[in-house]
Amino acid sequence: MYTASTALLEALQECGVSLVFCNFGSDHPALIEALAEARAEERSIPRVITCPNEMVALSAAHGSALVTGQAQAVVVHVECGTQALAGALHNAAKGRVPVLIFAGRSPFTQAGELRGSRNEFIQWIQDVFDQHGIVRGYVKYDNELRTARNVKQIVARAMQFAHSDPKGPVYLSGAREVMEEATEPVALDRADYRPIAPGALPEDGVAALAADLIAARRPLLVTSFLGRTPDAVRELVSLAHRLGMGVLESVPSCLNFPANDPLYMGNQWNQPRQNPVLAEADVVLVVDSDVPWIPTVSHPAATARIHHIDVDPLKQQMPLWHIPAQGRWRADAATALRQLNRHLHGVTIDAAVIAERHTHYASLHATRDAELRALEVPPVGEITPEFATACIRAHLDDSTIVVNEGISNYHIVINHLALTRPGSLFASGGGSLGWNGGAALGVKLSRPEAMVVAMTGDGSYMFSVPSTVFWMARHYDAPFLTLVFNNRGWKSPKLSALAVHPHGYASRANDLDVSFDPPPDYAGVAAAAGGAHACTVRRPEDMAAAVAEAFRVVREERRCAVLDVWVPHL
Numbered sequence: 283m284y285t286a287s288t289a290l291l292e293a294l295q296e297c298g299v300s301l302v303f304c305n306f307g308s309d310h311p312a313l314i315e316a317l318a319e320a321r322a323e324e325r326s327i328p329r330v331i332t333c334p335n336e337m338v339a340l341s342a343a344h345g346s347a348l349v350t351g352q353a354q355a356v357v358v359h360v361e362c363g364t365q366a367l368a369g370a371l372h373n374a375a376k377g378r379v380p381v382l383i384f385a386g387r388s389p390f391t392q393a394g395e396l397r398g399s400r401n402e403f404i405q406w407i408q409d410v411f412d413q414h415g416i417v418r419g420y421v422k423y424d425n426e427l428r429t430a431r432n433v434k435q436i437v438a439r440a441m442q443f444a445h446s447d448p449k450g451p452v453y454l455s456g457a458r459e460v461m462e463e464a465t466e467p468v469a470l471d472r473a474d475y476r477p478i479a480p481g482a483l484p485e486d487g488v489a490a491l492a493a494d495l496i497a498a499r500r501p502l503l504v505t506s507f508l509g510r511t512p513d514a515v516r517e518l519v520s521l522a523h524r525l526g527m528g529v530l531e532s533v534p535s536c537l538n539f540p541a542n543d544p545l546y547m548g549n550q551w552n553q554p555r556q557n558p559v560l561a562e563a564d565v566v567l568v569v570d571s572d573v574p575w576i577p578t579v580s581h582p583a584a585t586a587r588i589h590h591i592d593v594d595p596l597k598q599q600m601p602l603w604h605i606p607a608q609g610r611w612r613a614d615a616a617t618a619l620r621q622l623n624r625h626l627h628g629v630t631i632d633a634a635v636i637a638e639r640h641t642h643y644a645s646l647h648a649t650r651d652a653e654l655r656a657l658e659v660p661p662v663g664e665i666t667p668e669f670a671t672a673c674i675r676a677h678l679d680d681s682t683i684v685v686n687e688g689i690s691n692y693h694i695v696i697n698h699l700a701l702t703r704p705g706s707l708f709a710s711g712g713g714s715l716g717w718n719g720g721a722a723l724g725v726k727l728s729r730p731e732a733m734v735v736a737m738t739g740d741g742s743y744m745f746s747v748p749s750t751v752f753w754m755a756r757h758y759d760a761p762f763l764t765l766v767f768n769n770r771g772w773k774s775p776k777l778s779a780l781a782v783h784p785h786g787y788a789s790r791a792n793d794l795d796v797s798f799d800p801p802p803d804y805a806g807v808a809a810a811a812g813g814a815h816a817c818t819v820r821r822p823e824d825m826a827a828a829v830a831e832a833f834r835v836v837r838e839e840r841r842c843a844v845l846d847v848w849v850p851h852l
């Protein structure tokens with residue numbers, strides 16, 4: 283039988299999907315039948331990954347897309363499976379990550395009129411008026427498959443949306459009767475459905491921007507996610523070196539610039555302080571950033587000239603957003619930076635001016651570097667997050683990919699891993715916690731040769747549904763290492779409260795309802811769920827051996843390892 287479901291599988295395969303993260307239900311008999319048929323006939327289909335939790339499924343597709351650029355597929359159960367995607371959908375949307383979500387729908391006939399008609403009580407309960415309304419605020423495109431005849435065309439169009447800038451999730455649904463419908467195969471040329479080509483700067487924009495950067499005394503580039511395209515990092519390194527331009531990251535969600543480059547000026551997270559490098563810059567080029575600075579705590583000088591290049595400069599998903607900028611362009615970062623580099627080839631720049639800029643930034647870089655390294659000395663008593671992160675750094679190799687959900691230790695992970703390779707670090711780009719486990723799985727499934735490390739807060743570890751994550755990691759042979767910064771609770775809501783009410787009742791209270799004392803055995807959960815190597819570390823002197831053993835287990839035994847690292851209480 284060639285049904286709408288056969289066509290769906292064929293379309294996914296032809297659109298480059300290699301992984302389908304599935305959480306099945308009564309809406310999927312046709313799909314399950316089509317999968318079994320394809321396997322019986324030895325037809326090539328995407329690999330099905332069974333996901334006992336939908337948020338993990340979508341986080342895994344997210345992780346996979348970060349390292350491949352390819353949207354994978356997530357299959358969920360009607361409206362309640364759609365709801366269970368939970369905050370993972372927020373993360374994919376805010377992180378501008380391509381993914382195709384397919385949900386079934388309750389049958390629309392109840393008297394056996396069509397194959398797939400209602401035959402289970404739950405199909406009345408799960409019939410809702412606006413299934414797509416659950417996700418519409420978070421997807422770039424949604425559509426219902428209404429006939430088997432154009433399933434492939436609609437999947438290809440949805441993929442075109444997902445893969446065109448700004449990228450993001452798309453959502454399709456299909457009722458049981460439609461997914462059972464027989465049809466004729468349709469040949470589809472994927473080349474007809476290419477995504478929109480990356481945007482470039484207009485010619486006058488290139489010249490004006492280059493002139494301003496050359497004329498500046500202290501040019502500075504601020505970015506959060508241009509490194510999503512590794513080519514953009516290489517272009518940025520060339521541009522920064524040609525101009526003697528500093529690079530400052532703001533809440534980076536990937537590696538944007540090598541941490542060991544003398545022009546790297548570090549990163550700003552939620553620290554409540556004016557960033558001195560930002561204050562000093564007279565020309566600021568913002569490239570791909572949702573929050574280049576937080577105006578109430580840190581901002582450029584009022585006299586600074588600001589330019590903004592972004593894949594989404596209007597920030598179309600954000601009701602309130604503004605930065606003052608003289609120039610604004612919607613462009614792909616790699617393309618725009620390449621244009622600037624090419625333009626500068628033909629321009630003479632005063633070498634002494636550039637040399638002075640290099641010297642200035644190199645000196646700031648060296649000072650920052652020394653300060654960071656001083657924080658890594660083995661502590662006495664309790665393990666510091668800085669020391670713990672430096673212990674991880676000692677074991678990284680050229681294949682390592684880190685997913686960062688460190689929360690109040692977010693910037694510490696970045697500062698003390700000090701990574702240099704484009705594509706070696708990712709955060710969700712969103713704000714819904716519990717991404718790390720699924721994301722690490724998705725990265726490992728798509729990059730089996732990589733050593734994958736998840737760095738997570740204890741709260742975020744619990745949000746990530748570890749029972750599902752570690753069962754999947756063992757079942758699909760996708761081992762990775764997790765370090766839990768165990769500060770016994772949610773430090774961030776406490777910091778938020780004290781920032782607004784520094785001298786209020788909360789500042790004097792013993793209990794702010796954010797502690798987990800005594801905490802669960804985080805590593806034990808992973809061991810029970812998926813045979814992970816479990817280790818709790820409370821003393822600095824035990825760290826080195828514990829980390830070495832965890833890396834060995836992941837690399838040699840191909841088992842997950844969870845290091846529950848006790849850092850100072852929140």
Ligand SMILES: Cc1ncc(C[n+]2csc(CCOP(=O)(O)OP(=O)(O)O)c2C)c(N)n1
Pocket residue numbers: 369688689690691713714715716738739740741742743745769771772773774775852
């Ligand atoms: C799904 C979700 N629920 C709640 C929050 C609010 N929130 C932000 S940070 C945080 C604490 C996270 O705890 P942990 O991972 O231990 O990090 P810590 O703040 O302790 O460093 C919470 C609950 C959120 N961002 N996302």
Ligand SMILES: [Mg+2]
Pocket residue numbers: 739740741767768769770771772773
């Ligand atoms: Mg915590």
